[in-house]
Amino acid sequence: PIIGIVAPIFFIFQMGWESILFSVGLVVSSILWYRFYGKSRARRDGAIFHVFERWGQQRDKNLDRELRGIMKEKGLRDEDPFDEVVARSYVIDAEKESFEQLVKLASANLAGRVPLDAEELESRFLQGTLIGATPVTHGVALPHLRVVGVEHPELVLVRVRLGVTIHLSSPLQKRESDQEVKAIFFLVSPDADPTRHLRMLAQIAGSVDKDTFDDAWKAARDEAEIKEVLLRDERYRNIVVDTEGKSADLIGKALKDIVIPDGALIALIKRADETVIPRGHTVLQDGDRLTIIGTSKGVDEFHRRYD
Known part of the structure; x- marks a missing residue:
């Protein structure tokens, strides 16, 4: 295999400057084509x-x-x-x-x-x-x-x-x-x-x-x-809204009016047998179970305030 690679190079030099320049030009043009066109379009992940x-x-x-x-x-x-x-x-x-x-x-x-x-x-x-x-x-x-x-x-x-x-x-x-x-x-x-x-x-x-x-x-x-089941343990908490604890302040409030710590998000609301997709105008009710996601710090802060 090594001889097969080296021998053509030797013969190209023996054939004169025209063959040398043509070969160099072909190599350079191939490199430039790949660098500026082919590389950005090549898909390797498969x-x-x-x-x-x-x-x-x-x-x-x-x-x-x-x-x-x-x-x-x-x-x-x-x-x-x-x-x-x-x-x-x-x-x-x-x-x-x-x-x-x-x-x-x-x-x-x-x-x-x-x-x-x-x-x-x-x-x-x-x-x-x-x-x-x-x-x-x-x-x-x-x-x-x-x-x-x-x-x-x-x-x-x-x-x-x-x-x-x-x-x-x-x-x-x-x-x-x-x-x-x-x-x-x-x-x-x-x-x-x-x-x-x-x-x-x-x-x-x-x-x-x-x-x-x-x-x-x-x-x-x-x-x-x-x-x-798929949410990361350190990135989510469940909080039940009820009249007895800190979360009582949330009852009757629309989500847009609640002060939510940075890095936290109310992602899901479980209401009786129904899952409610949170919107800004969604009003929280007694018994709602909130799924809070976000950064560990943000989730912990929300949990500290309301649970």
Whole structure:
């Protein structure tokens, strides 16, 4: 191989200045073309999935532990809106459905929030399972897309109480398999920020990896509790509004009139059997259960004032 590389260079020099200048010009023009045109358009993130899959064929049982350690060490950045994305996510709570029907339902919801129609989203999610791009772990599937024109990540949470079977294909390993899952998280992120997309996938995977996830997921009684399973423990609190404690001052007030500490946000309101999406004009009532998200400091301050 070395002789095959060196020999042509020797022959080019033997052929005279015209051949030398032509070869140098070709190399320089190729470098310039890549630097100013090709580099910005090249997509490399897809290749990493193939590399991981090849590694997976040779993995030992310490690899998953190492990857989880790296994930926990790096984690989300402070500016990543993970908890906000979970709080405004759409929840599908089904007893038993086919995977294709759940993809259709999730795509129909996401179509109103991203610049793709439901049919295109459905096609791309299903295609992901056929080419091995949908991670499945601990009974949870993570179909995900990056889409041009999306302003911020959008999420659909699906719980299937009796489970759903997903047919998965692995082109590199040339095998197919059926796996049963009880949770599916559909994530759509901006195409312009692939690293944040991967961080959010890693955070979801980390939540699923916790020993408490399975029991908490099964026990969740409503939409609000399903979302709380994914919220970071240090980044959210629940406060019940009642007439006996500090939160009595909140009764009858619209959210826009409440002094909320910096770094805190009222993300969900559970009222009897109903989940209320907070708006500025929403008036709090006795018995409301508030889900507060934000920075650790902001959430703790809200909790100190009103609980």
